[in-house]
Amino acid sequence: MDYNQIIDKLSVVLSTKRLQHSLGVSQSAAQLADRFGENVEKAKFAGVLHDCARGLASSTLLQKAASFAIVVNDVERCQPTLLHAPVGAYLAKNEYGVDDPQIFRAIMLHTTGGRDMTVLDKIIYLADCIEPSRDFPGIDKLRSLAFADLDKAVLAAFDQSLHYVIGLGLLIHPATVEGRNDLLQKINK
Template sequence: MTIETIMQKLKLELDAVRYQHSVNVMETSELLARHYGADLNKARLAGILHDCGKNYKGDKAREYIQKIGYEADRVELIQTRLLHGVIGEHLAKTVYEVTDTEVLNAIHWHTTGRPGMTLLEKIIYCADYIEPLRNFQGIENSRKSAFEDLDRCVVDCADSTIRYIVDKGVLLHGKTVETRNYSLMLLKKKIS
């Protein structure tokens, strides 16, 4: 399937704001990929599709992961929005005919991140936060750090997620904390 066909199909699935966000993440991912020498097509593909599972929440999400045999943890079962990466990966494979493992993994992990992310995974994770529609405290720093040091940007984005989740008073996924700590350790090693 060409990226144009994927975009047409996705536009019918997502609401207008979510679709525009996806296009923005695709474009920001491409800029980052160009900057860091990653594969541009993979970055565009993972960027446009990263939120393709976003319509699944609550029981709909729980049913979907049961159907595909994904064993969700307790936090994911309660905070079902966390599952849209896993569901998105499956939709990318089955509906949008994506076969590239790197692209599928980038979609899978974009929500929480993970320790030891690949370059493409970091690009999608960061692009999701810094695309032009986003606005949060400290975003200008994150936009800058994304093009200076991706690990710095991952830490900034994880910090901002943690702050947001704590302020909201909902469950924080352990992987977000692991991502943050791992990337911070990477940074420290670079510094000392």
């Protein structure tokens, strides 16, 4: 499936707002990929598909996770929306014809992050935070940092995400803590 065919298919399964967000992530991911020497096409595809499972109900996400043999942890069981990332990776492969392991992994990690993130993983995680429709205190600083220092920007995005999740009184996914700690250790070496 080519990029425009994917957009056409997403326009049926995503709300208009979610589709615009996905297009913004794709655009931001392409810009970051260009800046940091990553494959721009892979970034565009991962960006546009990152939320392809976001519109699914919690019960459907849990069912699809089981059908894809995704191991669901306690945090995901309590907050099934977090499963839209790994489920989305499988949908990108099975329903959108994207058979690239780097794109698969970037989609899988775009919500929680994780240990040993690749450049593409970081780009998609960060693009999801800074795309043009995002508006929260500190967004301009994060956008500037994103194009100056990828690792420091991802670390700042982890911190912003943790503050947001704590503010909502939600559970913190262990992959986010592991990803932040891993990146912080690498930055401080």
